[in-house]
Amino acid sequence: MRAKHVTLLVLAAIVIASPFFFPSNYYYRVGSLIFVNGLAVTGIVILTGYAGQISLGHAGFAGIGAYACALAPIHLGLHPGLAAILGAVVSGAIAWLIGRPVLRLKGYYLAVATLGLGILVSMILANEAWLTRGPDGIEVPDLGLNDALEAIGIDLSNPQFWYFFSGLVLVLGAWVALNLHNSPTGRALRALHGSEIAARTVGIDVARLKLQAFVISAVYASLSGSLLALQNKFVTPDVAGFMHSIEMVTMAVLGGAASVLGAFFGAAILTTLPQVLTVFQEYEQIMLGLVMMLCMIFMRDGLLPSILRALRGRDK
Amino acid sequence: MSTLLEVQGLGITFGGLRAVNDVSFCVSPGEIVSVIGPNGAGKTTLFNMISGVYRPGAGSVKLDGEDVTGLDPYLLARRGLSRTFQNLQIFQTMTVLENAIAGFHLQEKGPLLADLLNLPSTRRRARAAAEGARALLDRVRLGNAAEKEASSLSYGALKRLEIARALALKPRVLLLDEPAAGCNAVETEEIDHLIAEVAASGVAILLVEHDMKMVMRISNHIVVLDHGEKIAEGKPEEVSRNPKVIEAYLGTEAAHA
Numbered sequence: 001m002r003a004k005h006v007t008l009l010v011l012a013a014i015v016i017a018s019p020f021f022f023p024s025n026y027y028y029r030v031g032s033l034i035f036v037n038g039l040a041v042t043g044i045v046i047l048t049g050y051a052g053q054i055s056l057g058h059a060g061f062a063g064i065g066a067y068a069c070a071l072a073p074i075h076l077g078l079h080p081g082l083a084a085i086l087g088a089v090v091s092g093a094i095a096w097l098i099g100r101p102v103l104r105l106k107g108y109y110l111a112v113a114t115l116g117l118g119i120l121v122s123m124i125l126a127n128e129a130w131l132t133r134g135p136d137g138i139e140v141p142d143l144g145l146n147d148a149l150e151a152i153g154i155d156l157s158n159p160q161f162w163y164f165f166s167g168l169v170l171v172l173g174a175w176v177a178l179n180l181h182n183s184p185t186g187r188a189l190r191a192l193h194g195s196e197i198a199a200r201t202v203g204i205d206v207a208r209l210k211l212q213a214f215v216i217s218a219v220y221a222s223l224s225g226s227l228l229a230l231q232n233k234f235v236t237p238d239v240a241g242f243m244h245s246i247e248m249v250t251m252a253v254l255g256g257a258a259s260v261l262g263a264f265f266g267a268a269i270l271t272t273l274p275q276v277l278t279v280f281q282e283y284e285q286i287m288l289g290l291v292m293m294l295c296m297i298f299m300r301d302g303l304l305p306s307i308l309r310a311l312r313g314r315d316k
Numbered sequence: 317m318s319t320l321l322e323v324q325g326l327g328i329t330f331g332g333l334r335a336v337n338d339v340s341f342c343v344s345p346g347e348i349v350s351v352i353g354p355n356g357a358g359k360t361t362l363f364n365m366i367s368g369v370y371r372p373g374a375g376s377v378k379l380d381g382e383d384v385t386g387l388d389p390y391l392l393a394r395r396g397l398s399r400t401f402q403n404l405q406i407f408q409t410m411t412v413l414e415n416a417i418a419g420f421h422l423q424e425k426g427p428l429l430a431d432l433l434n435l436p437s438t439r440r441r442a443r444a445a446a447e448g449a450r451a452l453l454d455r456v457r458l459g460n461a462a463e464k465e466a467s468s469l470s471y472g473a474l475k476r477l478e479i480a481r482a483l484a485l486k487p488r489v490l491l492l493d494e495p496a497a498g499c500n501a502v503e504t505e506e507i508d509h510l511i512a513e514v515a516a517s518g519v520a521i522l523l524v525e526h527d528m529k530m531v532m533r534i535s536n537h538i539v540v541l542d543h544g545e546k547i548a549e550g551k552p553e554e555v556s557r558n559p560k561v562i563e564a565y566l567g568t569e570a571a572h573a
Contacts, residue, residue, distance in 0.1 A: 176432050183431035183438050184424040184445070187410075191418045194407030197369060201405075202485060203393030203422040212428055258409070 004178040007261045011174055015167030019160075028159035030272060035166035036227045037267040039173045041251045042260055043220025046177055048249065049257035050186060051213040052193030053103065054111050056245050057118025061091040061218040062225030063125055063240025067132060069229045070140045080141050084226035088219045095218035096211065103210045115242070122240035137236035140229045162231040169227060173220060174260050180216075181260075189213055221248070254295055256302025265304050320345050320520040321397075321489045325375035326365055327544075335361045336544045338375070341537075343489065343520040348511065350523045350531045352555075353541035354564055359524045360402055362541065363493050366522070367399045368392045379489065394422060396488035400478040400495060402524070406466050413462040415477055416449035419484025423448075452480040456510065472503040479510065489520045496527050508534060532556065540564065 018031060040062060047053050068087025072078040078086060102113045126135045146161040156164070180186040192199035192206050200206055229235040238244070247270065255266020273291065277284045299306035321343040328336050336358040343349045351359050364370040366377050371386040378384065379395050387395075407415050417424070424445035430438045453459045456476040461469060469477065475495055482490060492511065496504040508530055515521050525531050531538065531552070538555045540548040542564040548555055555561055 179434035179438075180432055182442070183434065184421065184426060184441055185428055185431040187414060187418055188421055188425065190410055190414075191407045191421075194409055195405040197389070198401065198405035198407065198481075199418070200389035201367065201393060201399050202419050202481060203390050204418075205390050216432075 004182065007178060007259075008171065008175060010261060011171050011264065015164070015171065019163070025157060025159050028157075028163040030275065032159065032163040032166040032231060033228075034268045034271045035163070035170040036224050036231075037247075037251060037271050038170050038264045039166070039227065040221045040224035040248050041255075041263045041267045042170070042173045042177050043217035043224075044248050044252040045257055045260055045263045046180060046189075046220070047213050047217035048252055049259065049263065050181065050193065051189040051210055053210055053213065054107075054249070055114040055214070055217070056111050056242075056249065057114035057116065057121075058217065058221040058248050059225075059240050059242070059244035060118040060121030061095065061221035062228070062244060063121050063237065064091045064094065065222030065225030066140075066229035066235045066239045067125060067138075068222075069226050070138045070235050071131065073141045080143050080230060081145070084223065084230065087226050088222045091218045091222035092215045095215045099211045099214040100207075103207065103214060115245070118240065118242060118245045122237050122242070125237035125240055132237070135237055137234055140233050140235055142233065143230050158231075162227075166227055166231070169223065170264075173223070174264070177260050185209070185212065250292065254292060254302060256305040259302070259305060262302050262304030266302065269303070318344060320380055321366070321522065322378040322381075323366060323375070324378070326362065326372050326377065327374035328361060328365055328370060329373050334544050336365065336541075339539075339541065339544075339546045340375075341539045341546070341549060343522055343537075345488070345518045345520050346515055347536045348515050348521045348523060348534055349537045349539060350525060350535040351539045351541060352525070352528070352531055357541040357564075358544040359541055360493060361544075363399065363491055363522075363524060367397065367491055393485055396485070397491070398482040398485040398487035398489070399491035400475075400482050400493055402493040402497065404471075404474050404478060406474050406477060408465075408467045410466055411462070412453065412458055412464050412466050412469065412477060413446065413449055415466050416453050416458075416462075416480050416484060417442075417445045419452075419481035420445035420448055422485065449480075449484065452484055453477075455483075456480045457506070472499040475499060475503075476507070476510075479507070483514065487519060489522070490514065491522045493524045494526060495523070496525060496530055504530060 022028060040058065044058065047055055065084065065087040068090060069080050069083045072083035072086050073080055098117055102110065105113050125132050132138060146156060146158060149156060188199065188204045188209050192204055192209060196206055225239055228239060251266040251270045252263045254270060255264065256262025273288060274284065277287045280287045295303060319342040324340050326336060326339045339362060341349065351362060353359055365372045368387050368389040376383055376385045379397060384392060384395060407418060424441040426437060426441050450459065450462060453462055456479060458473060458477060458480065461473065466477065479495060496507050499507065504527060511521060512534055535552050538549060538552055539546060540555060540561050547560045547564060548558045
């Protein structure tokens with residue numbers, strides 16, 4: 001119970017206090033990117049950290065969420081906000097349909113099957129140009145919320161608005177994920193992660209629960225894709241790309257997949273590190289890979305859990 | 317006494333090897349039936365078939381008259397069959413209390429949306445399960461370890477935790493696979509008392525155990541397996557005098573001596 005409130009307070013404090021240290025408007029942009037990635041990674045925490053299932057295709061759902069915001073307003077005349085919700089529903093429905101057969105697989109078989117799912121979505125987005133305008137991408141209409149705020153006297157620049165809005169969605173997403181952790185469903189997910197056979201003998205419908213985790217995490221990825229598309233006002237098929245899927249999993253594992261706060265730090269580090277490492281110029285990618293390798297070798301539970309444990313060990 | 321668990325002609329083959337062949341027996345409420353036999357006799361395989369982990373190649377399992385052959389363990393759990401494992405199956409990253417609460421899954425589960433939003437109904441269900449779990453932990457003397465990580469417990473304590481988790485389901489039939497393995501004399505005696513107590517409350521108990529003293533002491537009925545076949549059954553004193561059983565355990569010469 002206490003850990004949940006600490007996590008929420010820390011996240012809220014980061015969202016509210018960070019801008020006091022921002023030297024320029026550009027940092028709002030980086031911050032909101034961190035929150036958007038953090039939201040997708042929170043979904044991975046539920047799927048991988050709680051339930052122990054891996055997906056290398058979740059960017060596919062981010063792609064669906066992102067393109068829903070571009071396409072639904074054009075073809076269905078929907079407001080972009082409603083389009084994001086539609087995207088989440090479609091992502092959840094696709095995850096539900098595909099999850100049933102795919103989640104019977106384990107370990108790397110599951111990884112490869114979900115990998116295929118992600119690639120399939122990005123191929124469709126890139127190739128079905130009549131619908132998606134192809135690899136060059138497509139504009140996304142304005143959400144209009146910032147203008148509405150301005151009308152009631154809250155005057156935010158665009159990067160500022162998206163920073164706070166993404167931060168708010170992230171905190172809500174973390175709240176839901178933390179609720180789940182301590183709930184009967186979350187306990188059942190963590191139980192089947194620990195021992196599937198023991199979970200079945202206590203009456204847990206393992207197939208159904210894995211599917212629920214898969215659908216919930218798909219909705220997180222979808223909403224994260226929608227947020228990204230709405231604030232960029234433009235989207236390309238890259239959002240559904242293989243690298244984006246890998247990024248989500250890497251962020252979660254690097255920070256600590258079993259913990260919402262840990263995964264958020266993973267997202268924060270991997271979002272900012274490439275910008276920090278630009279001082280290494282052409283060796284940037286190598287440094288990034290090196291940092292990730294060292295973290296995994298020396299802190300296998302992820303950065304945050306490992307650091308917390310080291311601190312606790314010193315107290316004793 | 318009416319039969320609660322009825323095993324009829326159960327058999328399974330693994331790649332041409334008959335691991336278990338044509339085994340039948342019954343367990344009534346309040347009765348303790350033990351399955352014994354040398355290593356590799358097929359005891360755990362038999363357990364895995366009854367509890368739905370393996371689908372039997374032949375025969376049937378009936379629970380209170382209903383055919384439940386090959387049903388998934390989670391469906392058997394809903395019908396009141398629960399078990400423990402020879403090689404521990406503990407939820408390692410969860411606390412001792414959470415492991416015990418997991419046993420209350422069928423009582424505490426509810427709508428997903430309520431769980432995501434932490435609605436009062438979810439909190440009520442979780443609280444009731446936690447109370448039940450604490451009472452069970454006290455019963456197996458793990459009350460003080462409730463908040464510890466399960467992986468930090470000793471082997472004997474984990475055995476007791478598994479029994480507590482299985483009891484949480486309020487089973488009608490309880491399958492215990494070597495509950496006293498790796499436990500010292502004191503712990504064995506505790507488990508011994510616990511099993512007798514549970515049986516006295518009307519639960520049908522099927523036991524696999526290597527500790528012969530314990531088996532002879534607490535069983536009402538013993539089924540002896542060798543090479544996957546039932547070679548004898550009866551009351552403890554009958555079985556211990558049976559020449560076939562002595563042969564299976566000690567070899568042919570001892571039986572003739």
